[in-house]
Amino acid sequence: MKKYLGIARVYMKAQLIWRADVFVDVILSVARILFAWILWSILFEGKEQIAGLKFHTMISYYIISSYLFQMEKSAEISQQMTGMLRNGTFSKYMVIPVQTQGYFVAMEVGKLAFSSGIGFLATVLWFCLFRISIVHTVNLKILLCGIIMVVLGLLFMAQLNYFLGILTLKFEEISTFLMIKDNLSAVVTGAVIPLALLPEWxxxxxxxLPFYYVTYLPSMLFIGKCEDEAVTGLLVLSIWCIFFIVLNQVTYEHYRIKYDGAGI
Structure with missing residues (x-):
């Protein structure tokens, strides 16, 4: 465990070097929230609520979901793995005395520890600047379920991107898989629109699907909605995480023998 904590600490410190990247992420997150503010101000004109959500509830959802969406940066795992496998520099991760999957998850934790703090400050600033009456749950159990679900969701996305990175050993080019994953997760996580606006079926x-529990459901739990799905969500997401832990290990052990350490 100390080895993985050491890896996370190194990558957290590395984020201090690339502060501009974090700043740009915050600006993009702010731009997304501003767009949502303008759009929903127009849509709510003369209306009390839409899909069971009042204006301040909707904006609270967007600010929280934008923060969670901004936290999730594990796509870098698959991109980094693909680059190293294709240019023949992945060998160093096969000989260090840590599990490869654990290394990349710890790397993601380190990056997250820094960016999440900056993002949280930006989120609080938004509520203060626009004087938004933040809508939130007062149920501590639901709040705890939401926090655990966020952690499991981030773990799942890291595992998913690690799995896609492993596929480079088989297919060499995985851009199609990444495109499908990005488009699917953007819609199903509720990052584009609240899923409450979609048909019930x-x-x-x-x-x-695990994506439902990564951003959308935790955000709804934090604003006091969908509370009856909290326990089920934790169970479903836990099963998906366990499934990918096993799948990643089996897939890596199967395909790593095909890696010759040479670039293309």
Whole structure:
């Protein structure tokens, strides 16, 4: 465990070097929230609520979901793995005395520890600047479930991107897989629009997918909605995380013998 904490600490310190990247992420997150503010101000004109959500509830959802969406940067794992496998520099991760999957998850934790703090300050600033009456749950158990779900969701996304990175050993070019993953997760996580606006049959089908529990459901729990789904969400997301831990290990052990350490 100390080795993985050491890895996380190194990458957290490395973020201090690339502060401009974090600043740009915060600006993009702010721009997204500003766009949502303008759009929903127009849509709520003369209306009390839309899809069961009042204006301040909707904006609270967008600010919270934008923060969670901004936290999730594990796509860098698959991109980094693909680059190293293709240019023949992945060998160093195969000989260090840590599990490869654990290394990249610890790397993501280190990056997250820094960016999440900056993002949280930006989120609080938004509520203060626009004097938004933040809507939140007062149920501590639901709040705890939401926090645990966020952690599991970040773990799942790191594992998913690690799995896609491993596929480079088989297919060499995985840009198609990454494109499908990015488009699917952007919609199903509720990062584009709240899923409450979609037909019920569509939402029901999404509940079987882990993406539903990464951003959308935790955000809804934090604003006091969908509280009856909290326990089920934790169970489903835990199963998906365990599944990918096993899948990643099996896939890596199967394909790593095909890696010759040479670039292309």
């Amino acid at each position: 569509m939402i029901a089908s999404m509940r079987f």
